[in-house]
Amino acid sequence: MRAVLVANPKGGAGKTTLATNLSGYFSNTGRSTTLCDLDRQQSALRWMAFRSPDLTAVTGYFGGNQLAVSLPKETDWVVVDAPAGLQGYKLSDYIRLVDKVVVPLVPSIFDMAATEDFLNSLRNDLRGGARDKVGIVAMRVDPRTRAATMLEEFLKHFDLPILAYLRNTQNYVNVAAAGASLFDPPKSRHKKDLEQWQPLIEWLEK
Numbered sequence: 001m002r003a004v005l006v007a008n009p010k011g012g013a014g015k016t017t018l019a020t021n022l023s024g025y026f027s028n029t030g031r032s033t034t035l036c037d038l039d040r041q042q043s044a045l046r047w048m049a050f051r052s053p054d055l056t057a058v059t060g061y062f063g064g065n066q067l068a069v070s071l072p073k074e075t076d077w078v079v080v081d082a083p084a085g086l087q088g089y090k091l092s093d094y095i096r097l098v099d100k101v102v103v104p105l106v107p108s109i110f111d112m113a114a115t116e117d118f119l120n121s122l123r124n125d126l127r128g129g130a131r132d133k134v135g136i137v138a139m140r141v142d143p144r145t146r147a148a149t150m151l152e153e154f155l156k157h158f159d160l161p162i163l164a165y166l167r168n169t170q171n172y173v174n175v176a177a178a179g180a181s182l183f184d185p186p187k188s189r190h191k192k193d194l195e196q197w198q199p200l201i202e203w204l205e206k
């Protein structure tokens, strides 16, 4: 079993969007995939409920508020969708249990300010090994813009890699409404977005 945690304390950063699409990726590449929803709002589980039985299977469960955290060992990949506000000992617990941590981050001053303490505590929890375990996904941004440069400047303080730049597109909204991901057929419709996911996927599969 390998596990990836998608986390950022800021609401609306894109955690569930990343978690559901990652689940779609793993299941479409033949891996048994479990989506662990830690959010009381259970958006990831709602997405799963919409998922057609004609698509590759993703199983899931609500993992919120467990005292002793455990992840299912009999599955190939577990994707953990964190709620807004996850921090402190609970966050540290999860970081210890997973192989990778992916942090979606929108390059706005509000989102960056709300994420700063979180990135600092991630770095302290992981000490030297942070770069291999934690990566940033720049959400709703074009890499050639000033917003992207601002984000790169901000992240220099934490020495964390930007794994991918995902553009702002209704494709994410549309696939989610159907319980699907960019990686479900017809994939040709999302060619440009799939290209943007490639470096993130390579980092996860490493």
Ligand SMILES: Nc1ncnc2c1ncn2[C@@H]1O[C@H](COP(=O)(O)OP(=O)(O)OP(=O)(O)O)[C@@H](O)[C@H]1O
Binding pocket: 010, 011, 012, 013, 014, 015, 016, 017, 018, 039, 043, 082, 083, 084, 139, 140, 166, 167, 168, 169, 170, 172, 173, 176
């Ligand atoms: N790249 C994108 N392009 C367009 N819309 C996006 C993109 N990424 C996310 N969204 C939209 O932004 C909204 C917030 O995303 P999402 O629900 O994934 O964030 P979240 O971090 O899980 O929020 P919460 O903290 O409430 O759990 C959703 O409506 C989603 O469809």
Ligand SMILES: [Mg+2]
Binding pocket: 015, 016, 017, 039, 043, 082, 083
């Ligand atoms: Mg969410």
